[in-house]
Amino acid sequence: MRHNQQLKSIFVYAPIEEVEANLSEIGFQCVGSSTIVADGKFWKKMLYVNKEETISVSEEIGDAYPKDPVITICGSNHTISSIIDRVKN
Amino acid sequence: MIESSERFLVNRKISLHDDARYGPSTLPDVEFEKYAALLFRKSIRSAVFSRTPFIDDFHKRMYDQGENLHSSSNLNFPRFSIPYYSVEYSINLWGGTYFFSFDALFNSEIRMEKRKGKLLGKEGSLIHVLRFKPPAENVLNINLPKEVMVFDVKNMVKVIDYTSNL
Secondary structure (H helix, E strand, O other), X not given: OHHHOEEEEEEOOOOHHHHHHHHHXXXXXXXXXXXXXXXXXXXXXXXXXXXXXXXXXXXXXXXXXXXXXXXXXXXXXXXXXXXXXXXXX | OOOXXXXXXXXXXXXXXXXXXXXXXXXXXXXXXXHOOOEEOOOOOOOEEEOOOEEEOOOOEEEOOOOXXXXXXXXXXXXXXXXXXXXXXXXXXOOEEEEEEEEEEOEEEEEEEEEEEOOOEEEEEEEEEEEEEOOOHHHHOOOOOOOOEEEEEEEEEEEEXXXXXX
């Protein structure tokens, strides 16, 4: 399974709640979150797991606008295209 | 790199820091809310005071009600600060070294506990206790293709900057 996985990193215009709902619908569960600081900006980073596939979702916190969550998917082509279809539409 | 068939070695270094880099005054509101039971401030980058007496279990310090924990005129030197992991990924590629680094703040946990001590009496008193929990390691990972080998170095020596106490 692992050898069929691909990497894809995208940012989306959808609010974080919508992204989370979409991931939950296709079987991903949030297993942890952390506040990270990179380049002086604060981000909330969440990790979602479904079997061997993992997705990290990062959203800038603070006064940033617009807040475009960054999604990094390590999963099958099917999972990647499914997520892109859901969050981009 | 991802498209290449070459194999690459990624170095990851995680080190624990407690050098007063992140004080409560400069935290975004969403992050500051986690400490709202203990601390209050007017807005970001304004002075932070303790709302109630509490014990910072990580630093083994007790703060009284109304203490100034992060002065707005001295933002670089907070009296109360949040420890963090400094996470650094680096890769050597065709003679150059490329870095990706970030800091991961410890999570807070606030509980009421009965503690004894000089200020709390021999019988002990109920007081708020703040603990810092390190972030889960899997959240610190970055997704990498299976061809990439990660050479992991953990440096868990506590780095303390005492200049903030001077």
